[in-house]
Every structure is written in C-alpha cells, then in structure tokens.
Amino acid sequence: MGNYYPLMVDLSKMKCLVVGGGAVALRKTLALKETGVDITLISPEIMAPLVQLADAGEINLIRRPYQKGDLEGFHLVYVAINDKKVSEEISREALDTGVFFNIADQPAAGNFIVPSKIQRGDLVLSFSTNGKSPILSKKIRQELEERYGAEYEEFLQLLGRERVWALREIEQIDQRKAYFKALVYSTLPELLKAGKTAEVLRQIAEIREKTLSKEIGGTGNDK
Numbered sequence: 001m002g003n004y005y006p007l008m009v010d011l012s013k014m015k016c017l018v019v020g021g022g023a024v025a026l027r028k029t030l031a032l033k034e035t036g037v038d039i040t041l042i043s044p045e046i047m048a049p050l051v052q053l054a055d056a057g058e059i060n061l062i063r064r065p066y067q068k069g070d071l072e073g074f075h076l077v078y079v080a081i082n083d084k085k086v087s088e089e090i091s092r093e094a095l096d097t098g099v100f101f102n103i104a105d106q107p108a109a110g111n112f113i114v115p116s117k118i119q120r121g122d123l124v125l126s127f128s129t130n131g132k133s134p135i136l137s138k139k140i141r142q143e144l145e146e147r148y149g150a151e152y153e154e155f156l157q158l159l160g161r162e163r164v165w166a167l168r169e170i171e172q173i174d175q176r177k178a179y180f181k182a183l184v185y186s187t188l189p190e191l192l193k194a195g196k197t198a199e200v201l202r203q204i205a206e207i208r209e210k211t212l213s214k215e216i217g218g219t220g221n222d223k
C-alpha cells in the first residue's frame with residue numbers, strides 16, 4: 001500500500017457519508033461521532049445500534065442501497081459493504097469527485113485508511129501497520145493503553161499549565177527548558193495515577209526550586 005501521510009483533521013464542520021450498515025460501518029461511525037462531524041449513513045440493512053443513533057438524532061439514515069450521485073456534498077466517505085462490485089463503482093466515482101474515501105474491503109482502492117488511536121485528553125497516540133496487520137495495531141494499542149494510562153490526561157493538563165506559567169515567569173530560555181524537561185521526566189504520572197495530590201504539588205514545587213536555583217550553561221539545544 002501507499003506511503004500514507006498522517007493528519008489531524010478537524011471534522012466538526014464537515015459532512016461525512018457512511019455506506020453500509022454492518023459491524024464495520026458501526027465501528028467507523030462510533031469513532032467518527034466523537035469528532036462532531038455530520039454523519040449520513042446509506043444502507044438497505046442497518047444494525048440496531050445504528051438505528052438507535054438515528055432515533056436519537058445523532059446520525060441521518062437513508063435506508064436503501066447506494067445510488068450514483070450520493071457522494072455529492074460530502075467531504076469524507078467510508079464504504080463498508082459486502083458487495084465488491086458496488087465498492088468498485090463507488091471508488092471510481094469518488095476518484096472523479098476528488099473526495100477523501102475509505103474502502104473497508106479494498107483499502108488500497110481508497111485514498112485513506114484509518115489508524116489505531118488512543119486519546120488521553122490532548123494526548124493522541126495514533127499508529128498504523130499500513131493495512132498489513134490490523135490485529136498487530138490492536139495489540140500495540142492495548143500495550144500502549146497500559147503504558148500511557150488515564151493519568152496522562154491530567155499530566156498533560158498539568159504540563160500545559162506549568163508551561164504557561166514558565167513562559168511568563170522564567171526569563172532564561174535554558175532554565176525554562178530545564179524546567180519542562182524535569183517535569184516530563186519526573187515521577188508525576190505515577191503520583192497522579194496513585195491519586196497523591198499533595199505529593200504532586202510538593203514535587204512541582206521541588207522541581208521549580210531546583211531548576212530555578214541552578215545556573216544553566218550551554219546552548220540549551222542538547223536533548
């Protein structure tokens with residue numbers, strides 16, 4: 001498969017079409033829903049959880065097979081159907097239209113594929129095997145979910161706050177950098193995970209004191 005380029009796309013003001021109403025369409029729809037994109041799903045048969053989403057007003061359903069021209073007005077298209085011939089027809093039409101499209105049963109025919117993803121607040125870990133082994137992606141996701149647990153959401157918020165503080169309060173660039181580095185390489189994630197709030201505050205104060213009292217030499221460009 002191709003040399004894919006990973007992007008972080010804001011879909012919130014875009015329109016997305018899902019063709020198909022089976023298990024794969026459901027998985028892609030649930031992931032898309034989190035982005036706030038406007039979702040329309042076209043399929044003659046539709047799994048119950050998708051019907052429930054439509055009943056709740058979260059997606060638009062069109063209960064019929066795909067028809068030529070259905071792509072019009074959409075920015076992003078997912079095709080997850082069990083009919084290779086129709087998939088191929090939609091691929092050809094999508095290429096002509098220039099829309100971004102993903103074909104679940106023939107990934108190489110589409111112009112994007114979906115990576116695995118872990119979200120911890122503003123921390124996004126996303127990776128892919130370029131279609132060689134989705135199950136390896138799943139395994140890696142499970143391993144990384146353990147390594148970078150829910151505490152990383154709060155840790156990153158903390159780092160963001162400290163960065164704003166340091167940009168304002170620490171004049172010397174090398175000293176700021178040393179402060180950021182000391183925070184990132186600290187045991188703060190472990191303390192957050194254990195819910196030791198007082199310890200967290202104590203450690204931040206300690207790191208501030210240490211980095212601010214130190215004379216920092218060099219260019220600050222070392223790793």
Ligand SMILES: C[C@@]1(CC(=O)O)c2cc3[nH]c(cc4nc(cc5[nH]c(cc(n2)[C@H]1CCC(=O)O)[C@@](C)(CC(=O)O)[C@@H]5CCC(=O)O)C(CC(=O)O)=C4CCC(=O)O)c(CCC(=O)O)c3CC(=O)O
Pocket residue numbers: 027028031102103104105106107112113114115116117127128129130131132133134135137138141
């Ligand atoms: C190329 C790609 C195109 C795309 O869909 O964008 C693609 C293609 C195909 N997947 C297939 C099967 C499975 N896909 C999964 C799971 C995921 N598949 C996802 C993405 C991708 N799948 C893209 C490549 C991403 C990459 O390389 O990393 C994830 C990341 C995102 C998502 O889909 O939401 C999500 C993992 C989420 C996670 O757990 O983190 C499982 C596991 C399971 O269900 O437990 C199975 C069953 C096991 C197996 O078959 O390997 C089949 C064969 C169908 C058949 O047998 O006919 C094809 C078609 C083909 O290969 O031709």
Ligand SMILES: NC(=O)C1=CN([C@@H]2O[C@H](COP(=O)(O)OP(=O)(O)OC[C@H]3O[C@@H](n4cnc5c(N)ncnc54)[C@H](O)[C@@H]3O)[C@@H](O)[C@H]2O)C=CC1
Pocket residue numbers: 019020021022023024025042043044045046047064065066080081082083086103104105134
């Ligand atoms: N990319 C991926 O992650 C994966 C891809 N697949 C592939 O994705 C495809 C779909 O898988 P499932 O959702 O499990 O299939 P499924 O059999 O559960 O659902 C197929 C759906 O396609 C709809 N459909 C069929 N013809 C249609 C048409 N002309 N217009 C609109 N909708 C139509 C049916 O109504 C049904 O809802 C399969 O071909 C499978 O090989 C399977 C697993 C993972």
